[in-house]
Amino acid sequence: MREITYLEAVREAMVQEMRVNNDVFLMGEDIGIYGGPFGLTKGMIEEFGPERVRNTPISESALTGSAVGAALMGMRPIVELQFSDFITVAMDNIVNQAAKIRYMFGGKGKVPIVVRTPSGSGVGFAAQHSQSLEAWFTHVPGLKVVQPSTPYDAKGLFRAAIEDDNPVLFYEHKLLYGLKGEVPEESYSIPLGKADVKREGSDITIVATSIMVQRALEAAKLLEAQGISVEVVDPRTLFPLDEETIVNSVKKTGRVIVVYEAVKRGGFGAEIASLIAESEAFDYLDAPIIRLGGAAVPIPYNTILEQKAVPQIDDIVKAAQSILNKVTV
Amino acid sequence: MEKTVKSTLSNKEEMLELLHQMQVIRTFEEQVEKLFQAGEIGGTMHLCIGQEASAVGACSVLERKDKIITTHRGHGHSIAKGMDIGRMMAELLGRATGYCHGKGGSMHIADLDVGHLGANGIVGAGLPIATGAALASKMKDLGYVVVCFFGDGATNEGAFHEALNLASIWDLPVVFICENNQYGMSGSVKEMINIEHIATRATSYGIPGKLIDGNDIIQVMETVQEAVERARRGEGPTLIEAETYRWRGHSRSDARKYRTREEEAFWRKNRDPIALFKNKLIVEEIITEEDFAQLVEQVQKEVNDAVEFARNSPMPSIDSLENDVYA
Numbered sequence: 318m319r320e321i322t323y324l325e326a327v328r329e330a331m332v333q334e335m336r337v338n339n340d341v342f343l344m345g346e347d348i349g350i351y352g353g354p355f356g357l358t359k360g361m362i363e364e365f366g367p368e369r370v371r372n373t374p375i376s377e378s379a380l381t382g383s384a385v386g387a388a389l390m391g392m393r394p395i396v397e398l399q400f401s402d403f404i405t406v407a408m409d410n411i412v413n414q415a416a417k418i419r420y421m422f423g424g425k426g427k428v429p430i431v432v433r434t435p436s437g438s439g440v441g442f443a444a445q446h447s448q449s450l451e452a453w454f455t456h457v458p459g460l461k462v463v464q465p466s467t468p469y470d471a472k473g474l475f476r477a478a479i480e481d482d483n484p485v486l487f488y489e490h491k492l493l494y495g496l497k498g499e500v501p502e503e504s505y506s507i508p509l510g511k512a513d514v515k516r517e518g519s520d521i522t523i524v525a526t527s528i529m530v531q532r533a534l535e536a537a538k539l540l541e542a543q544g545i546s547v548e549v550v551d552p553r554t555l556f557p558l559d560e561e562t563i564v565n566s567v568k569k570t571g572r573v574i575v576v577y578e579a580v581k582r583g584g585f586g587a588e589i590a591s592l593i594a595e596s597e598a599f600d601y602l603d604a605p606i607i608r609l610g611g612a613a614v615p616i617p618y619n620t621i622l623e624q625k626a627v628p629q630i631d632d633i634v635k636a637a638q639s640i641l642n643k644v645t646v
Numbered sequence: 647m648e649k650t651v652k653s654t655l656s657n658k659e660e661m662l663e664l665l666h667q668m669q670v671i672r673t674f675e676e677q678v679e680k681l682f683q684a685g686e687i688g689g690t691m692h693l694c695i696g697q698e699a700s701a702v703g704a705c706s707v708l709e710r711k712d713k714i715i716t717t718h719r720g721h722g723h724s725i726a727k728g729m730d731i732g733r734m735m736a737e738l739l740g741r742a743t744g745y746c747h748g749k750g751g752s753m754h755i756a757d758l759d760v761g762h763l764g765a766n767g768i769v770g771a772g773l774p775i776a777t778g779a780a781l782a783s784k785m786k787d788l789g790y791v792v793v794c795f796f797g798d799g800a801t802n803e804g805a806f807h808e809a810l811n812l813a814s815i816w817d818l819p820v821v822f823i824c825e826n827n828q829y830g831m832s833g834s835v836k837e838m839i840n841i842e843h844i845a846t847r848a849t850s851y852g853i854p855g856k857l858i859d860g861n862d863i864i865q866v867m868e869t870v871q872e873a874v875e876r877a878r879r880g881e882g883p884t885l886i887e888a889e890t891y892r893w894r895g896h897s898r899s900d901a902r903k904y905r906t907r908e909e910e911a912f913w914r915k916n917r918d919p920i921a922l923f924k925n926k927l928i929v930e931e932i933i934t935e936e937d938f939a940q941l942v943e944q945v946q947k948e949v950n951d952a953v954e955f956a957r958n959s960p961m962p963s964i965d966s967l968e969n970d971v972y973a
C-alpha cells in the first residue's frame with residue numbers, strides 16, 4: 318500500500334469529505350493560498366474556492382462562534398485553530414455554546430462541528446504554542462475528543478469526526494505531521510470510542526496517547542531486546558473512551574503504565590488509572606499503576622529543557638524496568 | 647414574499663396585534679415576577695418590562711423563516727417571534743412540557759421551529775452564533791435573515807467586535823440590534839462607554855449604524871425593515887441602537903442602588919412604550935380607552951391560562967437527566 322504522511326492523511330480526509338458533502342466547509346486563519354501554518358490545507362482553496370475554504374480574520378471567537386451558528390442551521394463546519402493553545406481564546410463558544418446547546422434546548426438542534434488543531438511540544442515554539450490541553454475538554458459533557466497517533470488513524474478518525482452530529486475536538490500532534498504510514502486511497506471511517514492495540518505483548522500494558530504512542534512503540538522495541546514484552550494500547554479518542562480494551566489488556570499483562578504529554582497533575586492519565594483501579598482489572602494488577610506525564614511547567618523554549626518537560630522514550634523504558642521490580646502482595 | 651414597510655397606522659388589525667403582543671409581554675413578565683416572589687419559579691429572572699417596543703417592532707417585520715437570537719433578557723423576543731406563552735411559562739416552572747423540557751429555563755429558552763435560535767446566559771455570545779447562522783443562509787441560499795438582539799453591555803465584549811467585523815467582510819444577512827437599556831447590570835453606559843452613541847461603533851466595520859428611539863414601535867419597525875431588506879439584498883449587516891430602559895432591576899437580587907427613583911419614574915411616566923403606542927392609536931381613532939381596557943383584561947386571561955397550563959404540567963422524569971447530552 319502507498320505511504321503518505323499524517324499531514325497528508327488529514328488533508329485527504331478533509332478533501333474527500335468536502336467532495337461528497339456540500340455542507341462541509343473549512344474556516345480558519347491563513348488556510349487559503351498560504352495553506353495554513355503547517356501547509357496542511359495547501360491546494361484546497363484551488364479545488365473548493367474561497368466560499369468553502371474560508372480565510373478568516375484573526376478572530377478565534379467569531380470563528381468558532383459562527384461555526385456553532387452555521388452548524389445549528391445544518392452546515393458541517395471544520396474550524397482550524399492554528400495552534401491548540403488558541404482554543405483558550407475561543408473557549409466560550411466551545412464550552413458554553415457548542416457543548417451545551419442541544420441539552421439546554423431540550424434535545425432540539427445539533428452542533429456538528431470539528432475543531433482541528435495542532436498541539437504538543439517538541440519544535441521550540443515555547444509556552445503559548447506547545448501545550449496539550451485536550452484533557453480540559455473531556456471534562457465537558459457534550460464534547461468529543463480525538464487524538465490520532467498514526468496517518469491511518471488520522472484519516473479514518475477525521476471522517477468519523479465530520480460525520481458525528483456533535484462538536485468534536487480533533488487534536489493533531491505537530492511532531493506527527495511528517496510521520497509516514499500506509500493509508501488507503503479510498504475513504505474509510507474509524508469509529509470514535511474504539512481503541513487500537515498498536516502492539517501485542519504479555520508483560521506490561523502501556524496506554525499511550527498521540528505522540529506518546531510512537532514513543533511507547535520505540536520503547537517497546539528496546540525492551541523487547543531485554544526480554545520484556547510490551548503491549549501498547551492507543552485509546553485514539555479520550556471521549557468516548559474504550560474502557561473495555563484497556564481493562565482487557567491490563568487483565569492480560571498485570572502491569573500498566575499510562576503515558577501522555579500533557580501535565581501529569583490533574584491530567585487524563587489519572588482518569589485512565591482510576592478506571593483501571595475501579596474495574597475488574599484491579600484484581601489482576603501485579604504492581605502499582607505508573608503515570609508518566611508532562612512536568613508541571615509551561616513548555617520552555619530551550620531544546621534540552623523542552624525535552625525534559627515531557628516523557629521521552631528513555632523515560633518509558635525506565636518506567637517499564639521499574640514496574641517489573643514492583644510487586645504487590 | 648417580502649412585507650412592505652408599515653410606516654403608517656393605516657392597518658388597524660395589524661396595529662392592534664402589535665399592541666396586543668406588547669401587552670402580552672408586559673403581563674407575562676408581571677406574572678413571572680409574582681410567581682417568583684411566591685416561590686413557584688426558582689433560579690433567577692431578567693425582566694424586559696419597559697422594553698416591549700423593540701422586541702415586537704423588530705419581530706413584526708420578519709417572516710417565519712427568519713431567525714432571531716436573544717439574550718438572558720429574552721422573554722419579549724421569544725413571545726414576539728411567536729413562541730407559545732403556555733410552554734414558556736412551563737419552562738420557567740421547570741416542567742416537562744416546557745420548550746426545553748425544564749432543562750434550559752429562562753436563560754436558555756429556544757424554539758428552532760419558529761426560528762428562535764436561543765436565549766444565552768453569556769453576554770455577547772449570541773453575536774458570533776447569529777453571524778454563523780447568517781453564513782449558513784448565504785452559503786445554502788436559504789433566503790432567511792438573522793436578527794441578533796443584545797444589550798449595551800455586550801458591545802464591550804470582544805465577541806461584538808469580532809462578529810460585526812466578520813459579518814461585514816462577508817456581507818452576511820444579519821441585523822444587529824442593541825437594546826441600550828442604559829445599564830449592564832449596575833454599570834451605567836455613561837460609565838462604561840466613552841462615546842455618546844453605540845450606533846457610531848458601526849463606522850469601525852463599514853456598515854450602517856442607526857440610532858433610534860427603542861420605545862417608539864413605529865420607528866423600530868421602519869428601521870429594522872430597512873435593515874432586513876438590505877440584508878436580503880445581500881448588502882450585509884446593519885447595527886441598530888434602540889434606546890430604551892429596563893424598569894426592573896437586572897435580576898431579582900438587584901436593589902437598584904446605582905440609579906435614582908426619579909430617573910425610573912421619568913421613564914415610566916414619559917417613555918412607557920405601550921402607553922406611547924396606545925395613545926397614538928387613540929389619537930388616530932383606531933382604538934378607544936375602553937378598547938384598551940378590554941385588551942388588558944383579555945391578555946390577563948391569556949396569561950392566566952398559560953400559568954394554569956404550566957402548573958398542571960408534569961415535572962420532567964428523573965430518567966431524563968442524561969438524555970440529549972449527545973445527538
